[in-house]
Every structure is written in C-alpha cells, then in structure tokens.
Amino acid sequence: MSFSHRLSSLHRPLLLFSAAMALLACVAAVGLVVDERVLAGAPVWAKPFKFATSFIAYCLSLAWMLSLLPGLRRTGWWAGTVVAVACAVEMAIITFQAARGERSHFNQGTPFDSALYDAMAGTVVVLWAATLVIAVLLFRARLADRASAWAIRLGAVLALAGAGLGFRMSRPAPEQVPGVSEVVGAHSVGVPDGGPGMPLTGWSTTGGDLRIPHFVGMHALQLLPLFLLVLLALAPRFVLLRDARVRLRLVLVASAAHAAVFALVTWQALRGQPLVHPDGMTLTAAGVIALLTAAGGWMALRTPARCPRPTPARLERVT
Numbered sequence: 001m002s003f004s005h006r007l008s009s010l011h012r013p014l015l016l017f018s019a020a021m022a023l024l025a026c027v028a029a030v031g032l033v034v035d036e037r038v039l040a041g042a043p044v045w046a047k048p049f050k051f052a053t054s055f056i057a058y059c060l061s062l063a064w065m066l067s068l069l070p071g072l073r074r075t076g077w078w079a080g081t082v083v084a085v086a087c088a089v090e091m092a093i094i095t096f097q098a099a100r101g102e103r104s105h106f107n108q109g110t111p112f113d114s115a116l117y118d119a120m121a122g123t124v125v126v127l128w129a130a131t132l133v134i135a136v137l138l139f140r141a142r143l144a145d146r147a148s149a150w151a152i153r154l155g156a157v158l159a160l161a162g163a164g165l166g167f168r169m170s171r172p173a174p175e176q177v178p179g180v181s182e183v184v185g186a187h188s189v190g191v192p193d194g195g196p197g198m199p200l201t202g203w204s205t206t207g208g209d210l211r212i213p214h215f216v217g218m219h220a221l222q223l224l225p226l227f228l229l230v231l232l233a234l235a236p237r238f239v240l241l242r243d244a245r246v247r248l249r250l251v252l253v254a255s256a257a258h259a260a261v262f263a264l265v266t267w268q269a270l271r272g273q274p275l276v277h278p279d280g281m282t283l284t285a286a287g288v289i290a291l292l293t294a295a296g297g298w299m300a301l302r303t304p305a306r307c308p309r310p311t312p313a314r315l316e317r318v319t
Contacts, residue, residue: 001272011077013084014063018056020088023115025052026097037101041194042202048095054218058159061221061315062134067140067154074250074275076137082130086123086199093120105186106193108178120169127164135160146249147228152253155224158262161219169210178319187211198276201268205276220255229253240301249300257293 031045040046047075059159062083066076093116097104102168104120107113135156142148176182188192189206205210228251268282278286 008317011063011066011080011084013081014059014066017084017088018059018063021052021056021059022090024091025049025056028052028095028098031098036220039098039101040103041197044098044101046202047092048098051091051094054215055091058218059084060089061155061225062131065138065156066134068143068152069137076134079130079133081139083127083134086127086130089119092121093117100171103183105187106183108184108205109182122165124166128160128166131156131160145244147231147244147251149226149243150248150255151224151251151280154251155221158217158220158224158255160217161262162214162220165210165214165217169214173182177306185272187214189269205274206264208272208275209275210269212269212275213262213266216258216265219264220258224255224258227251246300253293253296253300255297257289260289260292 019273028049032043032049035043035045036194050315066073066080069076080198094104097107097113097116102109102113105117107117114200135153136158138153140151141149143152150300155174169187170180172181172184173186175181176184176186183193188195188204189210189211191204195207196205197203201211203212203214228247230243231247240246263284264285267285268275268278273279
C-alpha cells in the first residue's frame with residue numbers, strides 16, 4: 001500500500017484539525033516570545049501551546065486507529081468527527097480567552113466568562129463520550145495482530161481514564177463557593193493554582209497536581225502503540241521478539257505498568273503531594289511497581305516450551 005493511499009484512508013476531519021493545531025502551536029510559540037502577559041502564574045500563551053501540541057498527538061493517534069476499523073468505518077467516522085468538532089470548539093475558547101488575557105478553565109468571574117467555561121465543559125463531556133465510542137469499536141474490531149490490538153485497546157482505556165480526571169478538576173476546591181467565587185475548580189490539590197511550578201509543564205512543586213495523571217493517562221494512547229513499534233523494530237536483531245506471543249505478553253506488562261504509574265501519580269496528587277517531593281509511601285509504591293514490572297518483563301521473555309515434532313518412528317508406532 002502506497003503512502004498516499006494510507007494517508008487517504010485516515011480520518012480527514014481529525015487530520016485537518018491536527019494541521020490547524022500545528023499552525024496554532026506555531027502562533028502560540030510566537031506569543032510566548034513576544035507577549036509578556038502572565039495569567040495564573042504562567043504566560044498567557046502557554047495553555048494554547050500545550051493544548052495544541054497535545055491535541056495533535058491525540059487526534060493523529062485516533063485517526064490512525066480509526067483506519068483499522070474497516071467493518072465499522074461509518075460509526076467510527078462519525079465518532080472521530082465529533083471528537084474533531086469538540087476539540088475545535090474547546091481550542092477556540094482557550095485561544096480566545098488567552099488573547100483576552102483571561103482564564104479559560106474554571107472562570108466564573110463574569111456571566112460571559114462563565115458561559116464560555118460552561119460551553120467548554122460541555123465539549124469535554126462530548127469529547128470523552130465520543131472517545132468512549134471509539135474505544136468500544138476498537139474492542140469489537142478483529143485485528144490480525146493481537147499485540148497491536150491490545151496495545152491500541154488498552155491505550156484507549158487509559159486515555160479515557162486520564163481524560164476523566166478533568167471532571168474531578170471541575171469540582172470546587174474547599175475554599176471556593178459556587179456562585180460567589182470568581183474561580184470554581186482547580187488542578188492543584190492542597191495549594192492554590194498558579195503557584196511555583198516545574199519548568200515547561202508548570203506542574204505544581206508545592207502541592208498535588210491533577211494535570212500529571214491527566215497527562216500520563218491521556219498519552220497512553222501514543223505510548224503503548226509506540227512501545228509495540230519499538231518491539232517490532234528490534235525483532236530482526238532479537239530472536240525472542242519475533243515471537244508474536246512474547247510481544248503480546250510484553251505489551252500486557254507495559255500496559256499494566258502504565259496503569260500502575262497512572263494510579264500512583266493520581267494517588268500522589270490527591271494527597272496534595274508534589275511530583276518532585278515524594279514521601280516514603282510513594283517511593284515504596286514506585287519501587288514495588290518497578291520490581292513487578294521487571295519480573296513481568298522477565299517472565300514475558302521466557303518462551304514456552306514447544307512440543308517436539310513427532311518423528312517418523314513415533315508416527316509408525318501410533319499407526
């Protein structure tokens with residue numbers, strides 16, 4: 001199959017949206033350089049840039065996955081189109097509010113800002129539901145390679161779990177009063193939003209931050225299939241990886257490890273603990289995950305004993 005044919009088989013609305021996000025990321029990058037305004041402790045164009053780059057990876061992954069559903073193409077096309085439209089509306093609001101120098105998320109400062117946030121929250125619900133439909137279709141699809149099938153399916157499930165944390169972020173913080181506070185909802189736990197943060201990501205260094213598990217979960221959609229691609233690339237050099245059963249077991253181990261890390265960073269954030277300052281319980285849990293993953297990987301690489309082929313002498317005895 002030629003490259004042009006493969007490209008034409010991808011979901012066009014998701015591709016067009018991804019191209020638009022690539023352009024927006026360039027615009028936002030320029031804004032980061034020339035616009036000195038700061039909002040909630042971060043440059044005003046940081047959020048459009050991060051969301052645009054994240055949506056590029058997310059939507060390109062979905063476009064590729066939908067191309068693997070020939071028997072369910074119509075339903076998948078509509079689900080993918082809903083994802084593209086919902087993402088476009090959300091990004092339009094985020095970019096508009098950034099240009100105004102106003103918060104996009106959790107903003108209840110004026111009726112107009114509140115209406116924009118409510119509209120954006122609605123698109124998040126629609127986006128999550130459409131992604132759920134795609135995940136169901138992926139579980140129903142009969143994919144030839146089992147390792148690929150499970151890398152894609154489990155990546156979609158973890159992405160749904162990560163996206164679902166957005167609903168937790170929209171809940172009022174203890175000090176916030178709906179209808180009174182100008183900001184209702186937060187991604188930080190135990191500290192106000194906008195405090196000291198890590199370079200590039202802006203994740204809190206003084207309290208918990210739900211954006212961390214949100215990121216870890218969402219990008220399982222890319223990491224697990226990429227892990228499988230690495231296994232396939234190494235297969236010519238390592239005999240064990242040529243066995244489809246070994247690759248499947250390694251994908252399942254990687255998926256379990258990713259799910260465990262997602263659970264760990266969620267637990268850490270909900271306890272109000274910064275990622276860069278883990279306590280003893282967090283470090284112990286991380287060590288257990290590392291040991292279990294290493295053990296699982298070792299067991300996955302053990303090829304099962306093959307039954308010896310019957311020799312002619314044995315066949316004669318049987319007959």
